[in-house]
Amino acid sequence: xxxxxxxxxxxxxxxxxxxxxxxxxxxxxxxxxxxxxxxxxxxxxxxxxxxxxxxxxxxxxxxxxxxxxxxxxxxxxxxxxxxxxxxxxxxxxxxxxxxxxxxxxxxxxxxxxxxxxxxxxxxxxxxxxxxxxxxxxxxxxxxxxxxxxxxxxxxxxxxxxxxxxxxxxxxxxxxxxxxxxxxxxxxxxxxxxxxxxxxxxxxxxxxxxxxxxxxxxxxxxxxxxxxxxxxxxxxxxxxxxxxxxxxxxxxxxxxxxxxxxxxxxxxxxxxxxxxxxxxxxxxxxxxxxxxxxxxxxxxxxxxxxxxx
Amino acid sequence: xxxxxxxxxxxxxxxxxxxxxxxxxxxxxxxxxxxxxxxxxxxxxxxxxxxxxxxxxxxxxxxxxxxxxxxxxxxxxxxxxxxxxxxxxxxxxxxxxxxxxxxxxxxxxxxxxxxxxxxxxxxxxxxxxxxxxxxxxxxxxxxxxxxxxxxxxxxxxxxxxxxxxxxxxxxxxxxxxxxxxxxxxxxxxxxxxxxxxxxxxxxxxxxxxxxxxxxxxxxxxxxxxxxxxxxxxxxxxxxxxxxxxxxxxxxxxxxxxxxxxxxxxxxxxxxxxxxxxxxxxxxxxxxxxxxxxxxxxxxxxxx
Numbered sequence: 001x002x003x004x005x006x007x008x009x010x011x012x013x014x015x016x017x018x019x020x021x022x023x024x025x026x027x028x029x030x031x032x033x034x035x036x037x038x039x040x041x042x043x044x045x046x047x048x049x050x051x052x053x054x055x056x057x058x059x060x061x062x063x064x065x066x067x068x069x070x071x072x073x074x075x076x077x078x079x080x081x082x083x084x085x086x087x088x089x090x091x092x093x094x095x096x097x098x099x100x101x102x103x104x105x106x107x108x109x110x111x112x113x114x115x116x117x118x119x120x121x122x123x124x125x126x127x128x129x130x131x132x133x134x135x136x137x138x139x140x141x142x143x144x145x146x147x148x149x150x151x152x153x154x155x156x157x158x159x160x161x162x163x164x165x166x167x168x169x170x171x172x173x174x175x176x177x178x179x180x181x182x183x184x185x186x187x188x189x190x191x192x193x194x195x196x197x198x199x200x201x202x203x204x205x206x207x208x209x210x211x212x213x214x215x216x217x218x219x220x221x222x223x224x225x226x227x228x229x230x231x232x233x234x235x236x237x238x239x240x241x242x243x244x245x246x247x248x249x250x251x252x253x254x255x256x257x258x259x260x261x262x263x264x265x266x267x268x269x270x271x272x273x274x275x276x277x278x279x280x281x282x283x284x285x286x287x288x289x290x291x292x293x294x295x296x297x298x299x300x301x302x303x304x305x306x307x308x
Numbered sequence: 309x310x311x312x313x314x315x316x317x318x319x320x321x322x323x324x325x326x327x328x329x330x331x332x333x334x335x336x337x338x339x340x341x342x343x344x345x346x347x348x349x350x351x352x353x354x355x356x357x358x359x360x361x362x363x364x365x366x367x368x369x370x371x372x373x374x375x376x377x378x379x380x381x382x383x384x385x386x387x388x389x390x391x392x393x394x395x396x397x398x399x400x401x402x403x404x405x406x407x408x409x410x411x412x413x414x415x416x417x418x419x420x421x422x423x424x425x426x427x428x429x430x431x432x433x434x435x436x437x438x439x440x441x442x443x444x445x446x447x448x449x450x451x452x453x454x455x456x457x458x459x460x461x462x463x464x465x466x467x468x469x470x471x472x473x474x475x476x477x478x479x480x481x482x483x484x485x486x487x488x489x490x491x492x493x494x495x496x497x498x499x500x501x502x503x504x505x506x507x508x509x510x511x512x513x514x515x516x517x518x519x520x521x522x523x524x525x526x527x528x529x530x531x532x533x534x535x536x537x538x539x540x541x542x543x544x545x546x547x548x549x550x551x552x553x554x555x556x557x558x559x560x561x562x563x564x565x566x567x568x569x570x571x572x573x574x575x576x577x578x579x580x581x582x583x584x585x586x587x588x589x590x591x592x593x594x595x596x597x598x599x600x601x602x603x604x605x606x607x608x609x610x611x
Contacts, residue, residue: 239591239592239593239594241593241594247593248593249413249414250592251410251591251592253599254591255588256601275589276579276580276589277339277579279589279591280579281347282347283347284348285349
């Protein structure tokens, strides 16, 4: 396994397509770490205007029926109409979408974005809910960690295209978790490759841990709160039709899950949190989350954005 | 310059809605007393129900309606009327496919594995509050379909109970109109139903023989103690009408009625408020249930 990972690390470092991450990714990730009230509107507009395809996508969305009837023709009005949440989803999504040529996407791009953005939104909500009880000031980080946790899919798509395709086919056929099949067929999982890519891109250790640990069923107190939040969000998304494009056979016991136990170890005040009510809230929000995801990264918008 | 996040739909905005605080108080009251929870996105549904009741009472505002629910002498009766409004929904056969999927893929394999080692190969199911019998008939068809596959070598017993004699009579007859059968495939209709005219179908003898109907009062301790060694209990929109102390007692009974490793299904929006200490909430693909943990057992296979 270690040999396999060293090999993988070397492959990632030599990978041209992933090395040339779009220039705006770094400033964007930096900006997204800030709480929303510290983000400068001018900075966002600048980043959006920097890239024609992204600007076009923002304008297209701002003019969709979801956002009313007024015709919007400037990047500034589009950004203001869409709001921070959607703009950053578009930015990050399109950035990463362009890391790979369309032909190397093994997992359906819309399923991938549904799951990633779904996780981001659930993790953010969970962090906000927790913040009512404990000092947890970073729902933005939770959002980002959720969005980035499955980056390993991109690595596997590029480096092991056919084998990864076979993993997805088997997993869907057996309705089994993808990482279990990856471990059997590839000898490593998207957690391993995601961790390596996050390290390669110089993301901070919390994001590396979230990518690395989100399928670990053993206790994760060392991994910090973000990895645990992302694991729980990933589970919730997968039992609510926001998985990898197929419904897995699974039953999850959140309170009994290692990630929840770790969070309670880190923040004992969470022990009394009404987890049932929280999950009912998430169930209620799922429809809206799906709608948001589809409006941002629906199959149509992805297809059209890559031709720009 | 900071800016606001746009909302996808300008759905009922709580902040701007008159009486928002009254509605939030009603939401919490309903959750505390019945376990039914309306998340923010579903609040407009609750508000519509409240508005119907407010109009029926001639109350003038949400906060006045809140008084009807909390301080007026008839508050218990009004709460019941509001709950009736909230839960009014006709049911039909095969209404909850995700629940059957969870039974087929996770719950039954897990129970079969444990019970396969010990005791007779028999499963016990109990519908507590079976109403007019759509759900137990669905379960019976599901089990019959699995007879040669998952349940090969196994037998089962389905007990369906209700307090209402009229419901029990309808359920026992097993006669359903087209509307109740709208999710039932032609194959299942041919296999398990016969035409009784007047555009109605009746469960055939094979299907009806799968279910025992009986009158059980969930508040009657002596009757509750009698139900033992059950694998799965279904109790939809029944506990919501119980006061917290009675509800706790019924839930404790359910817990001892179940074998270790058994499951309790409630209605979709219904919960054991603040999770009963002994039961564990389990999420399945598109469904949830409460689990009575068995020693040294984790739920739900690979994750």
